[in-house]
Amino acid sequence: MAKSGAARRKPVAETAELSEIPGRAAAGAQALDRLIHERMRLGIVSALAVNESLTFNDLKKLLATTDGNLSVHARRLEEAGYIACAKYFDGRLPKTEFRLTAPGRHALERYLDHMEALIRATRER
């Protein structure tokens, strides 16, 4: 039986100003979502953005990481409400499945906009 995770929790994005960007670049740089800026978490969110769901093992293989590392980062995203986690049994095997939530998709879109703005701003300098 599937059990939903923290999908209903309020998104808690960790943010940081890109104060280190000088001049006009800073204008384009809004708050950076540190939560998905971390590469492993960015990988999880990106992979889930193009799949309805992925299992723990799919993500582990895709991101070439360890069980522990993936668990830690997935939990951070789940706590922020960016991904939802469902645990179930496939026969006798326990499976963990992740899905991207609406706030998670929105956060990725914001992050992409942010990166594009950063590139535009530094090119204009």
Place this chain on the structure above:
Amino acid sequence: MPLMAVRPPSPVAVEPAALHARAMDNLRFIRQTMESATAFTAVSGWGVLIVGVTALAAAILASRQTSAEAWLGIWLGEAMLSFAIAGGATMRKARASRQPLISMPGKRFALSFAPPMMVGAVLTVALYRAGLASAIPGMWMLLYGTGIVTGGAFSVRVVPVMGLCFMAEGAAALFLPLAWRDALMAAAFGGLHMVFGFIIARRYGG
């Protein structure tokens, strides 16, 4: 679903030029991750099903031929027609689902599918010239199946399963009497395409 591991990042830099590079690197990483995590699902089930119908018609037509040249001519014509139908249907499906046809999984599919097809074309000429035309149907099924299995490694699971069925039937065709040739061709290029085309169309959006 086939998944290819993606490389981890480089450390954060603070200089504007480095920030620009870092942003580019991040976007590249996102794109690579998305491509690696996406199975190539633009294979059109309806296109494959239509190919099955035309192959069935070709098998009936070919079974009425008395010369090997005419038999071969019909199947070569059918092969060209099939590629045109499958290619057109795949482009249509990719457009409809707003997916790029020339994505990394699509490229991998094409690059894995093409070599067995080229080998098949060369062997067709070689076997025909050596007077071994009876081995051609089995060889076609085996190599087509190989192309589908290798190309299908980057697609949804049902695609390589279809390839394995072609390979099994091709292997059997090489050892069965020549009289079964047309029935086996109809069952493989007609039957398997229709069955798997229907499954792909129903499960994977057309």
